[in-house]
Structures are given as C-alpha cells and as structure tokens.
Amino acid sequence: EAGVTQFPSHSVIEKGQTVTLRCDPISGHDNLYWYRRVMGKEIKFLLHFVKESKQDESGMPNNRFLAERTGGTYSTLKVQPAELEDSGVYFCASSQVTGTQHGAFFGQGTRLTVV
C-alpha cells in the first residue's frame, strides 16, 4: 500500500513567485493535515481537512497560503506570493479514522526554499 506522497520533494523559488505543493494521502483516509517546520523550530500545524471540508485552518499563517482538497482526495497548498520566511519543510499527514488516538501517517515532506 502506498504511503502519503508529497511532491515536489524540493522547490527553490524566488521571493514573489508562486509555488504549489501537492499531497496524496493514503487511499481511503478522510483526514488530511498540513504541517510546516521552519528551520530550527517546531513542526507546526497549518490546517486539517475532513474529506473536502476544512475542519480547522487556525494554523494558516496568512492569506498568502491557500489549501484545497477538491473531491476529497489529494490536496494542494499554494503560496502566493512567496516570502523568505515561508522557507521550511512542509509535511502532509493523513489518517483514516476519526479520533486522535490513532496518530497519523506522514509524508516525507517538501523542502521549500525562497530566495
């Protein structure tokens, strides 16, 4: 069974450009999460989808970030326009069942560098 897949694995863009990250969760997983780790800091929650609906987007840093999950399958996270402080590793995670006792399965992350 395929795990959580993220691509690209690395992206280097200039300040002001747009970047779109993609996450393919494990098939059948209704819950999809985005997290971000800025260098030297904690991994921080960005938002949570249940199927195609945004359950919690309290962690989104500002309106330059737009997440979508059309059809409740894969998700995209767009940063427009990118700023230097957006650099970091963006993780996607998914889980099948509701309830927090099950943890989540993580992808390997997308390393975004804004120069």
Add this chain to the structure above:
Amino acid sequence: AQSVTQLDSQVPVFEEAPVELRCNYSSSVSVYLFWYVQYPNQGLQLLLKYLSGSTLVKGINGFEAEFNKSQTSFHLRKPSVHISDTAEYFCAVTLPSNQAGTALIFGKGTTLSVSS
C-alpha cells in the same frame, strides 16, 4: 494551551549504549502523547503512543517510553542503540478526541547520532 519541550537538541551516543531522549509537556487537561522518528530523507514514522492505562509503553525497533503524570514527562528509552537508530526524534501531544482529529503539537526534535 499545550506545549512540548524536548530538553536535548542533540544526543550523541556510541553503538550498543543505552539512550534516553527527554520530553516534558505542559497541559491543564489530559493529553495523548506520541513519539515520532524521522530517518534521513524519509517522513515521520510513529514510534509509540500513550493514550491511557499502563504508563510504560513499548514501540517499534525496541524503543519504549514511560509516562509520568506528576513530572509531566514522557521520556523515550532504548537499552542498546544501533547505528541505524540515527535519526531525529519528535515528541508530540494532542487532545483526546473522538471527533475528527485535532492537531499534533510537536517539540523541536532531538537528533540522535549513533557512532561505532
């Protein structure tokens, strides 16, 4: 609000030595506790979790952790490490919920470096 502190950013250790990675948390309510591991160029993998019950939990790859409510700690241990245990380890908490999952709150991570 909840928070997690991993007391050591880097832990160097020799192969076959025991290791303890420390984690303390802060919360006014009960939480679930997790340890994740990230091997180089891979995603985070769940090592073990504490939900309730026995305070000593065993995970994959010979790791175990002990929940201590009075000290609000959840330290990770392994009696004898291997080179292959070299990785970054993350402690995390979340609120118990039977609804759609709530977010994990992570510590800053501890890099375990095992050398021969």
